[in-house]
Amino acid sequence: MNGVVKRAAGALLVMYAAGAWAQSYDFQIDNIKLEGVQRLEPGTVLTYLPVSVGDQMTEARAQQSIRALYDSGLFQNVGLDRQGNTLIVNVSERPEIASFKLEGNKAIGGKKLKEALKKQGLAQGELYKRSLLDSLQQELRRQYYANGYYSVKIKTNVKHLGNNRVAIDIKIKEGPIASIKDINIIGNHEFTDDQLKSVFKLKSHKPFYDHPLTFWKHPDRYSREKLVGDLESLNSFYQNRGYIRFNVSSVQVSLSPDKKNVFITINVDEGPQYKIKNYKFAGDMIVPEATLQRLVKVKDGEIFSRKKVQESTDAITSGMADFGYAFASVDPLTKIDDDKKTVDLTFFVNPGKRTYVNQIVFEGNEKTNDQTLRREMRQFEGAPYSRRAVQRSRTRLARLPFMQDVKVNTKKVPGSDDLVNVDYDVTERAAGQINAGIGYSDSEGFLINGGVKHTNFRGTGDTIQVNASTNQYTKTVSGSFTNPYFTPEGVSRTISAFYRKTNQLYSSSSSYDIDSFGAAMTFNFPITEYSTLRAGLGLEQDTIQSVYNSNGTLGVSQQVAKFVRENGRTANTYELRTGFDRDTRNRTYFATRGSDTQLLFNIKGPGSDLEYYKASLEHQRYFRVGSWIPKLSDKVVLQVDGKVGQTGVWGKGTDVPPYDNFFAGGAQSVRGFRSGGLGPQDSFGNAYGGKFLTTLQTDLVIPTFLKSDNKTTRLSLFYDMGNAYRNASDFSFSRMGHSAGVAFDWFTPFFGLLRVSYAPYVSKAERQDSTNRFQFSFGANF
Known part of the structure; x- marks a missing residue:
């Protein structure tokens, strides 16, 4: 509006000046004299003037000159006059903005607003234009109203300073935010107000404890954009339940006299409910109709649903794309019979060219x-x-x-x-990972561990890993190299080797010295797109040292001493490694759908000093709970991870070595318990492990306010259960350890995968089980 007024005023001034000039005679300009110039250089003014000395001055040129000076934006008033053959140019410069202050705008603006104002010419050093200031005031008021600040007060003060300068001061008193007092729906008979309001993002004002999970989103703050979205949701609600003729006849938004409360009234016309009489296909049927039939979500005779029709359309379009028609279009055409309250549905298929x-x-x-x-x-x-x-x-x-x-x-x-x-x-994401840690405790002494792992070595996708750790009980060095495409067909190969010197498996287990070293080569053969077979061979030597102390007393538990008496201290074994893996997860880290099933069976082959086997079955599955409960986000995921393990002697030897038993408890097993804190104990009352293991980890992944939610971070509520048993016959549900709590995983840019869990609820399987409610681990990326 201000721009229109400005242009009209300028036109009138030009017409007036031209009319006044028409009373003068045309003449040749011998000289040009400027009057009213203060800050500007005379040369600057002359550059905007379309005439110069020597030109013939006419009525048309006078009009052109005045318009050019106005269009420069430098002047408030422009006039032309004549003294003999001298052209007199009278100008009134626009004042310069000496200072510009905007105060009190906490809810609207910030740096982006200041940058936008500067671009519009409202900043220190720019020329002052009243029209821009008026437009700013109107826009600020509109923005505040859109965000619920209906009692906002905007005061503009323009102070004229010396030397043709002004100081602009805008003070804003935002006032309280108006909240939605009531949303009233009129004309609904088939559904209650609560049912309809449940689809709205806007809500009437309630105490925060009535909606503790969403109060921080301020659903009671009125926004025109949100209301438009809610009306669309309301329309979809009816359309998906057969009310094709549904219509919002009117919407009234009123404000209380004190401007603190908003009242919304929505008048609706539900209309009758319609059913699908039948559906059919039309168009260029390149893909067999039987194939398309399987993609349709609607059925003859059922209540019409716009959502199902759209899902069917999308599914048919995607199905066409699977056959090479990338830009196929499918139009759902409806023929409504208002008398019978039925709909004839036709999916018109246009495949286009094969792509x-x-x-x-x-x-x-x-x-x-x-x-x-x-x-x-x-x-x-x-x-x-x-x-x-x-x-x-x-x-x-x-x-x-x-x-x-x-x-x-x-x-x-x-x-x-x-x-x-x-x-x-x-x-x-960072493919390299350095794991490092140092600490001290009275039960474990000084702890130092470190490792390097790179899952994309030199950009080839190969994985190289080297680990070393030492503490009061264990010293280990290991390394491995995996080529995921050892053959072009996708057969992977892993070569690994290790050396380990141990006098205690866990801080809670009994001490016995073990020297172990070995190497292995393992291949994974793809048999389908999702499944692989595992086969390999490993060689290992394990020696149990220091069974007796220097004074002749027994230095290990009775169970370890018995094993050494019956099987010897040293065992040279070769291991046949087999297994099966089926992985349909959508990603390796922070998966949201699919499953991963791993069956491992390793056997110490014939001719080994000890002949035994070790088998395990682990299954992970991810369920998107959001698809079950409409109110929940699709980011809500239920993760279930169950594992069963069994080991036993099949040939030479009387028992499985204690270092190859299954242990339960810890971050990867049953959280809330120490590593090895569940299961059988030896004569010293320390963890000894068992031949049978069963664990179940259940995580309900819930969304957070973090932008990286479910991509590099994950928050979950967990419930774990499980135990290790001396033999499979000892298994009992009543003898399982249970824990519940909260866990947080974060793929940090500096510390790798940080995993933290706290279990306020822990139920022991046996009284002697060892707990550790708070657990964490991390590694540093590079």
Whole structure:
């Protein structure tokens, strides 16, 4: 409005000046004289003037000159006059803004507002324009009203200083935020007010303890944008329940006299409920109709649902993309019979041309070789486009341990209607990890451990790992190297070796010295897209030292002494390693769907000094709870991890070595208990382990306010249970340890994967079980 007024006033001034000039005679300009110039240099004014000395002055040129000086924005008033053949230019400069202050705006603005004002010319050193100041005041008031500050007061003070300067001071008194007192819905008969209000993000004001999980979002603050969104949600609510003719007839928003309360009244016309009479397909049926039938979510005779129709449309579109028609369109056409209250539904299919992949491009892989990513592709260049293959490729990339996030975008090739480029935008996480720790306790003494692991060595996807640790009880050095593509077909190979000198397995276990060293080579063979077989061979030597003290007394527990008497102190063994793994998780870290099943069976082969086996079955599964409970976010995930283990002698030897028993308790087993704190104990009352293990970890992952939620951070409520038993026949549910608490995982940029858990509830299986309610671990990335 101010701009229109400004332009109209300028036009009038130009017309008036031109009219006044028409009373003068045309003349040739011999000289130009400026009057009213204060801060500006005369040369600056003359650059905007379209005439100069020697030009013929006319009525048209006078009008052009006045308009040019006004358009420069430097002057408030412009006039032309004549003294003989001298052109007199009278100007009144706009004052300069000496200072600009905006105070009291806590809810609106900040640095971004100041930058925006500067761009508009409202800042120190700029020229003052009243119209801009008026526009600012109106915009600020609009912004405050949109955020619920209806009692806001904006006071503008323009102080004229000397030397044609002004000081602008804007003081804002925001006042209290108006809250929604009541939302009233009129005209609803089929559904209650509470049912309809449940789909609204806007809520009437309630004490924070009535909604402790959402009070910080301020749902009682009125916003026009939120109201529009809620009306859309209301429309969807009815449309998904068969009320096709539903309509919001009017909406009234009123404010209380004190401007502290907002009242919203919504008038609705529900209309009758409609059912689907039948549905059919039309268009170019390139894909068999039987295939499309399996993708449709609606059924003949059921209540019409706009959501199901849209889901069916999306599923058919995706199904067409799996057959190479990347840009197929499916239009759901409805024919409504208002008399019978039925709907005839037709899915009109337009497949378009079959699409081929021109190029696959990777972006964001600064540390990873292109070939390392390309070998994970299930969609190939030059092949027909397949949405399923493209998405499967994205999942395989996301499951790489050095990937944090992967996004895919399909783009048409310019100038072609049957070629696309597939772009994968990857976000890498630190592939290198240094684990280090130092500490002291009266039970373990000084603790020093360290290790280096890199899951993307030199960008090849190879994993190299070296670990070393020492404390009062154990000294270990180990290393491994894994090539995930030892063969082009995807057979992986791992070579590993270790040396370990131990006089105590856990701080809570009995002491006996063990010297161990060994090496192994293991292969994983892919048998399907999701499943692999494991096969390998390992060699190991274990020696139990210092069974007796120097004075001849027994230096170990009775169980260890018995094992040495019956089987000897040294065991040379070779191990046949087998297993099966089926992994359908969407990513390795912080998965949200899918499962991982691992079956391991290792056997000390014939000819070993000890012949025994060790088997375990572990199953992880992820359920998106948000799909079950509409009010919950899709970020709510139920993670279940169960494990069963069994070991036993099959040939030579009377018992399984104590160092190969199963131990329960700890962060990876049953949280809230010390490592090895559950299960059988020896004659000294310390952890000895057992031949049978069963554990179950259950985590309910809940969303947080963190932006990286479920990508690099995860908060969960957990319930764990389990135990280790001397033999499988000793298993009993009543003899399981139980714990419950909260856990937080964070893939930190500096300390690797930080895992913290606290278990306020711990129920022991046996009175002697050892607890540790607070547990944490971390490693540093590089």
